[in-house]
Amino acid sequence: MSRRALLFAVIVAFCLGGAGAYVRYAAQRGSPAALVPQPSPGSRQTPVSDPTPFLSPGESSPAGPLLVFRHTSLDQHNGVLGIAPLSDPAAPRFVARLRCERVHMAAGRGVCLTADRGVFTTYGAVLFDQTFNPVAELPLVGAPSRLQLAPDGTLAATTVFVTGHSYATVGFSTRTSIIDLDTRQWLVEDLETFTVRRQNQPMHAADFNFWGVTFMPGARRFYATLGTGGETLLVTGDVDARTVEVIEDSVECPSLSPDGRRVAFKHRDGGLIGPITWRLWVLNLDSRRRHPLAETRSVDDQVQWLDDEQVLYALPGGAERPAVMDQWVVPADGGGEPRLFLPQAYSAAVVRGDPDRGSAVSLGQGTEVPKPKPAR
């Protein structure tokens, strides 16, 4: 009996000691959040927490379009909001105070969807201004999935997964909401409250799921996906009339081109039991013709338009670094080949500025941190 107790004590000591040592190792090895620079208490201000101008007035291309993204390297900058001039995306700078699951910006306003991992993980939408200062935060009901701002920066649409929890797994549903960025309040808490019409007939079902909103330029109207009864429908919606209308089927996560004439989307291929795969397609809204793009890998992302000719999307960095996402680019006309655009980046969005206001994005002050090491 005592020999058994001794053996048990050895096993427990080995298991718990080993686990404790591993947790300590994990905490120190440069895991993402632990190493995001914090102002060191009591000591003099270190350069990383010192608010230095992100781009000083004299610096190159402050007026040019920008790229904002979530940085995905497996180091201290994981999740940090990255900014790069579109002309030179390989020279990113970072905003240490914003760590985003998804990020988007338009006309000097931005939104950062956050996940605060804790005993109860909570999610939020942080609204920030053109100097990357948070101005408001709204709670989200689940893990962030999609985010898109209207080109004029007045509206933002969020999609989150409303998932089950450890004690019980609910299937899967999404909630899509719209934020009024002028009032900094929810304008539409749940898109499922909108009236749905298909071929001029009202459409009803309890399993409506909306996701992947993309706004039309200069109007309070949008495109989005409506999932119901196994179909994924392309709808167009009106924020003020609170209506949506089905216009096409088999379209997921639409993204409207800057000229407003085409929609890039992901098209699901099979996979009822095995992994689902999605191919990238483009739909011409005038002719209603659609064609696949040259990217043959499965892409689960709401693509962004780099310009009117190319789309930008994220892919995982392969089996050895699955949590690292890279941004790729492929021509929108179906030709060409995919090419790596920006490694270690996710949720990249092009910030073009608001043509109506006649000014490009003002960069103002950002909190700069040193450029990260290359990926392992």
Added chain:
Amino acid sequence: MAAASRLRYRGAAPRNVLVLGLTSFFTDISSEALTAVLPLYFVLELRMTPLQFGLLDGLYQGASALVRVAGGLVADARRGYKPVAFVGYALSAICKLGLLLVGSVWAAIAALLMIDRLGKGIRTAPRDALIAQSSEPSRLGAAFGLHRTMDTAGAALGPIVAFAVLAAAPGAYDAVFVVSLAVALVGLAVFGLFVENRRDRPERAGSGASARARLTAVLASRRFLTLVVAGGLLGLVTASDALIYLLLQGRGAVPPTLFPLLFVGTATVYLILALPAGRLADRWGRHRVFLAGQGLVLCLYGLLIAADLSAAGIVACVALLGAYYAATDGVLAALAASILPEDHLTTGLAIVGTTTALSRLLASSLFGALWSWRGPTEALVVFGLGLLCTAVLAAVLLRVARPWTPATAA
């Protein structure tokens, strides 16, 4: 065996039941720590769609339920409750090691989670048989109640352990896997070193019967069959807790930040009431407590139908759900164990468990379909009326059930 009488009864709880409870405590910390972070890991780190693993979950649960009967048959045939259960616990521990090694290969993760579920399926019935064999027949309810209390305490602690690890080492999901593996190994050690395999009597000639003969023999008993049918029918009209939480969220406008408290609240009520409910079952009648549990679900449906809920209403719903589990889960096992002959104990327990699990799985789809078709209130009314009728039927059926006499067992 000389130790038998000592083990059979000493103080409040037999030692073997306590040790089994401790095994489940550690095993549940391990598995719930994992399930608490897997959605985050998949959705936010690996960028998978919840749909991709949500679909498989139903399949796994079905497979797990079927394996349970196979595990029961093997355990009965060899009268080896402990070895079979050990294999089940070991499989789940190996799965945690695997998760650490495979990285993000989708098919490999899916296969490992399948193995984890199969391990759970294999071990459940022999473990319950060990509990039943280790306690006095008159105190079966208390024994199962104690076990479920420890089991649920582990399940409630699991997520806390997981997020404590993530707080210490942010983003280090591999550290959660390591801790989960370590705790699973401790559970396995508790089981392997301290649980005694119950084998009071020498093997009988009939213990080597074929699987088919064994199943026929178990189901030939009308009292047992009655219990299986009653449990299955009641399961068919019981909405899963996931659905109840979704309804609560809709009815009572539970703020998203408080949503996880619904799970914690249910688990807390369950673990507090499991032992008292088991004791009450031993004294007042197990079938009565089991039926009273169904009454609690009826009250829950009633509250949910009564439209908008205040904070007190939500608390009441969570308490009712926790009390329902306390009054039914362990009590049903005790009820089954009390009318099953020793020869077929594991097989019978597995059949009851499988029937209940499969019927509840079916109930979830049924409720979901009704919800989609007509709406949540209509689904609740249908399920409520169904439950009322089924409970009345079960009351009539179960009242007849008495302890199994040896004559019918042969």
